Amino acid sequence: MTHQPIPERRVKAAWLIVARREIIAQLTDKAFWIGTLSTLAIIVLSFLVVGLMGGETSPSKVAVSTDTAEAVVTQATRTGGNVAAVRVDDDLLRTTVEDGEADAALSYTESDGWLLAVKNLSDAPDLAEAVRTVQIESNSVALGVDAGEVLAGTTLTTVPLDGDDGTALAIIVATFAFSILFMLAAVTYGMQIAQSVVTEKESRIVEILAAAVPIRSLLIGKVVGNTLMALSQVILLVTVSLVGLSFTPYKPLIALVAPVAGWFVLFFLVGFAALACLWAAAGAMATRVQDLSQTTTPLMMVVMAAYMTGLFARGTVAEVLSYVPITSTVIMPGRLLSGEADWVNALLALFVAAAFMGLAIWIGALVYRRSLMQTNSVMSYRQLFSRTD
């Protein structure tokens, strides 16, 4: 050893080294890949199922024998009706429906006017509006008046008073999906962090680590490493989900969610990092992996509460909670989506969450330091704040 030159020490942030190890340890862990790949497989499968089952429902086939009747069907498709014309001979109109080759048969007689023959009333496509439009046009021509003038002012637009243009459900779905993602990530990665801490404590390597680098660096490294892993996994899942979504009738949802996607990511990042510090602290309070359930219960409750409020809070409660750290992660993106909140509100919530993150790092480091050397029993919350290191 004497002949070996003393290697140069480079001042490198210790948390970076710790974060890198956390990431590598997970990437080289079989369980991680099994978990990730099976989740992806479930998502892809579920979209395949939705695509095959739901998908675009096939249009109702309407048997027609004249150009006018066909024009009615065309007019109906123009206004959003899911119908298609099937041209048949006049005398085959009835049998086509009876044989099930068409869902309905549309015909016109001088005596009865327009007739729509169907097997079941519930299968009847709505062609009334189209019939009226086509008939008014042809009557206008017969009367020598301009069809446009006759039809002018006959359209009705329904305006919802709460500004809902049909996206309310979409917002609920998106918020719900986000809450689930956040909760799943918080619980899986939270446990991962807590476990990583307690394993080091159990194997006693923590004494060497704590002697080599400040405990805060250890904590930050773990939080950063695991947050990055969680975030990239979530982004991967969301991307795959969005791609999947684009193959289903819910495609318009993507356009709706896209503008606030960045906020989702930001809120996830800050909310998750704050929770991660607390998870690390919970891990440090345990002595063995088996004790984790005991020390992580309070956090589990916080995550579940945030998740539930994200789903059920409405009105003023939701507004207030959208500024409270952790719950803001679940609620604020939804409020942004619905337009209830703007970027100023979002920034404010983000700022509060970031401040909370700072506090969580401080608390986490304190707990970490005070309990790391305690190796014979689980530390109580009361002990934690009454002890000196």
Next chain:
Amino acid sequence: MRSRGLSDMLDVMLDIDSVTRRFGDLTALDNVSFSVPDGAFTGFVGGNGAGKTTTMRIIMGVLAASSGEVRWNGQPLTQCDRSEFGYMPEERGLYPKQPILPQLTYLGELHGLSSRDARRAATVLLTRFGLGDRLKDKLEKLSLGNQQRVQIAGALIASPKALILDEPFSGLDPDAVDEMFSLLAEFTKRGVPVLFSSHQLDLVERLCDQIVILRKGEVVAKGSVEQLRDSGETHHRIVARDDLGWLRDRTGVTVIDLDGPRAEVALADEAVAQAVLAEALGRGPVHDFGPIVRPLSDYYREVTR
């Protein structure tokens, strides 16, 4: 202690000054002061619960002192200094389920080495310990002795500027102890101070330049092995041809044990010693005359009683 330690003669790098540590009502360390001199082995001995591990943890900053401080070259020891120390805790700890090379590399990096240097240093050390062909083995697959070697390698990886080793030799066979000691000696030759605790007094006596003895949280003795051995009342052994009964009547001579021509005596001073020797020679041939070298363990029992 009145005796001057080696620390007064050598450059003192690591200085433990009046360190006290209380756990609730229990005083684990009471005003502990000693120095670990540059380039020397300092043995840290004491019974279970004497406070050796607590002292080492305080030096490494894993525990805080209730009062007192630890200095490095006269300045309070900082986290930055500590990151360049090599530490082997009493409770061994590495990642059992990780291959040994990556985890030593990780430790090296945490100590400030670049990842390439850390990897190289880990490979060199492990190869030297005869583990060169097991770099990819998980720690838990190694024998306990080999795990111990990896642990020591962990403390040495980043060319430490001081070594704090808690019971580094426990669990090693005599050959491994010698091998480890010669490796550590390379560090002391470079000027690195080494503080190590041990229960094995014979080992400490053989290896250490300086000894610190702790009893119930207090330093009861410190100094070089010779100083400690000689500090008590020194006895002399006399072996002559004829009966030594006359020794009982001489002033300044206390007979401890007398068996015909053999005697163990306590002599008041050097002048008495010379007088006794002269008289013995005058009475006939003297086969042996000289101080009795007591084993350190005698002294240890005396001070820790």
